[in-house]
Amino acid sequence: MTESRLVSLGLTPERMAACNAQGHGDVLGRVSRVDRGIATVETAQGSLRLEIDRGEELVVGDWLARGAERPVLLERSTELARLGGPHKDQRQAVAANVDIAVIVHSSTAQFRLPLLSTFIVMAYDAGAEPLVLISKADLVHDVELLCGDIANKLGGVETMAISTQSGYGLERFREIIENKTIVLLGESGTGKSTLTNSLCGSEQLIAGELSRSGQGKHTTTHRELIVIPSGGVVIDTPGVRDASSFSGERAIALAFHDVHDRALACRFHDCAHGETQGCAVSAAIESGALDPERVETYLAEIAQRIVVTERLEERERTETPKKKKRRPRSRNTEDSDG
Numbered sequence: 001m002t003e004s005r006l007v008s009l010g011l012t013p014e015r016m017a018a019c020n021a022q023g024h025g026d027v028l029g030r031v032s033r034v035d036r037g038i039a040t041v042e043t044a045q046g047s048l049r050l051e052i053d054r055g056e057e058l059v060v061g062d063w064l065a066r067g068a069e070r071p072v073l074l075e076r077s078t079e080l081a082r083l084g085g086p087h088k089d090q091r092q093a094v095a096a097n098v099d100i101a102v103i104v105h106s107s108t109a110q111f112r113l114p115l116l117s118t119f120i121v122m123a124y125d126a127g128a129e130p131l132v133l134i135s136k137a138d139l140v141h142d143v144e145l146l147c148g149d150i151a152n153k154l155g156g157v158e159t160m161a162i163s164t165q166s167g168y169g170l171e172r173f174r175e176i177i178e179n180k181t182i183v184l185l186g187e188s189g190t191g192k193s194t195l196t197n198s199l200c201g202s203e204q205l206i207a208g209e210l211s212r213s214g215q216g217k218h219t220t221t222h223r224e225l226i227v228i229p230s231g232g233v234v235i236d237t238p239g240v241r242d243a244s245s246f247s248g249e250r251a252i253a254l255a256f257h258d259v260h261d262r263a264l265a266c267r268f269h270d271c272a273h274g275e276t277q278g279c280a281v282s283a284a285i286e287s288g289a290l291d292p293e294r295v296e297t298y299l300a301e302i303a304q305r306i307v308v309t310e311r312l313e314e315r316e317r318t319e320t321p322k323k324k325k326r327r328p329r330s331r332n333t334e335d336s337d338g
């Protein structure tokens with residue numbers, strides 16, 4: 001293997017320049033997997049296993065430079081994070097240097113506005129582009145109609161349909177993600193790993209896991225980064241039942257731009273958007289311009305943000321300063337997490 005392997009892994013001239021600017025040696029490789037304090041790093045020479053130091057946090061997608069004693073973590077261009085920690089008030093990185101957060105929703109699954117909205121907030125919060133992918137297009141009569149409907153409900157976010165079964169939408173999807181790093185997010189069973197296989201070819205490790213289980217159905221238990229032979233990098237993740245974002249105000253405003261823009265026009269700046277006088281949001285619901293469920297979801301995201309901020313502040317006030325804990329090994333809401 002050669003340096004071109006690093007390019008396949010997503011190394012760009014910009015990142016190489018950033019590595020130099022940060023005063024490090026050459027780029028060493030990219031983290032493809034993290035298991036109990038051990039990171040698997042893909043390098044030009046192949047994979048290596050790196051023990052993660054106490055207090056150090058490495059996530060899938062991270063880039064490492066060669067250091068004098070040990071590899072050094074390079075600054076993340078984007079950081080996908082969720083709300084975690086024992087007090088549910090910490091920002092926990094789950095993937096780094098992701099360009100597109102692909103939110104996979106099965107065309108036959110129940111549409112859950114709060115869950116999909118949280119993924120969109122997480123994408124913006126990370127600094128990545130959200131893309132909603134309606135999977136299993138072969139199972140519904142008019143998937144484009146469904147796609148348009150879902151895009152509407154999500155405030156016009158980029159949405160497209162795909163089927164790994166019929167190949168519908170696959171070529172377009174390949175073009176969109178070419179030479180980008182994408183992460184697949186979604187509920188269990190939406191087809192994230194099947195899509196990963198179809199993008200990467202059946203010789204990938206993930207297919208091996210499939211045959212080892214001896215069954216048709218398997219559930220992903222690890223976040224894993226895989227190179228797409230036609231260009232690009234995909235991070236497959238375990239399905240989640242629920243998601244909580246550690247979301248900044250800006251990410252919420254972007255994900256709910258339609259509601260947010262109306263809220264700016266309310267008479268009182270601290271408007272609760274209820275039955276308040278001069279509330280532009282309520283007026284928009286009244287006129288049918290805004291979906292009440294969307295407003296409700298927006299208010300829930302804002303409320304959660306306030307609760308998390310207060311919890312953090314309260315803890316900082318009351319807790320005696322302790323030594324920084326070892327990396328939080330979160331269970332959080334993933335169905336499973338190694």
Ligand SMILES: Nc1nc2c(ncn2[C@@H]2O[C@H](COP(=O)(O)OP(=O)(O)OP(=O)(O)O)[C@@H](O)[C@H]2O)c(=O)[nH]1
Binds near residue numbers: 195238
């Ligand atoms: N009809 C149809 N079935 C699909 C398609 N894509 C995936 N499936 C099926 O959906 C089921 C779940 O697929 P997975 O790829 O394991 O789903 P996942 O999102 O990775 O699930 P977790 O790993 O649990 O998060 C499997 O039985 C797949 O065969 C599709 O395009 N069409």
Ligand SMILES: [Mg+2]
Binds near residue numbers: 192193236238
């Ligand atoms: Mg899977």
Ligand SMILES: [Zn+2]
Binds near residue numbers: 263273276279280281
């Ligand atoms: Zn209002």
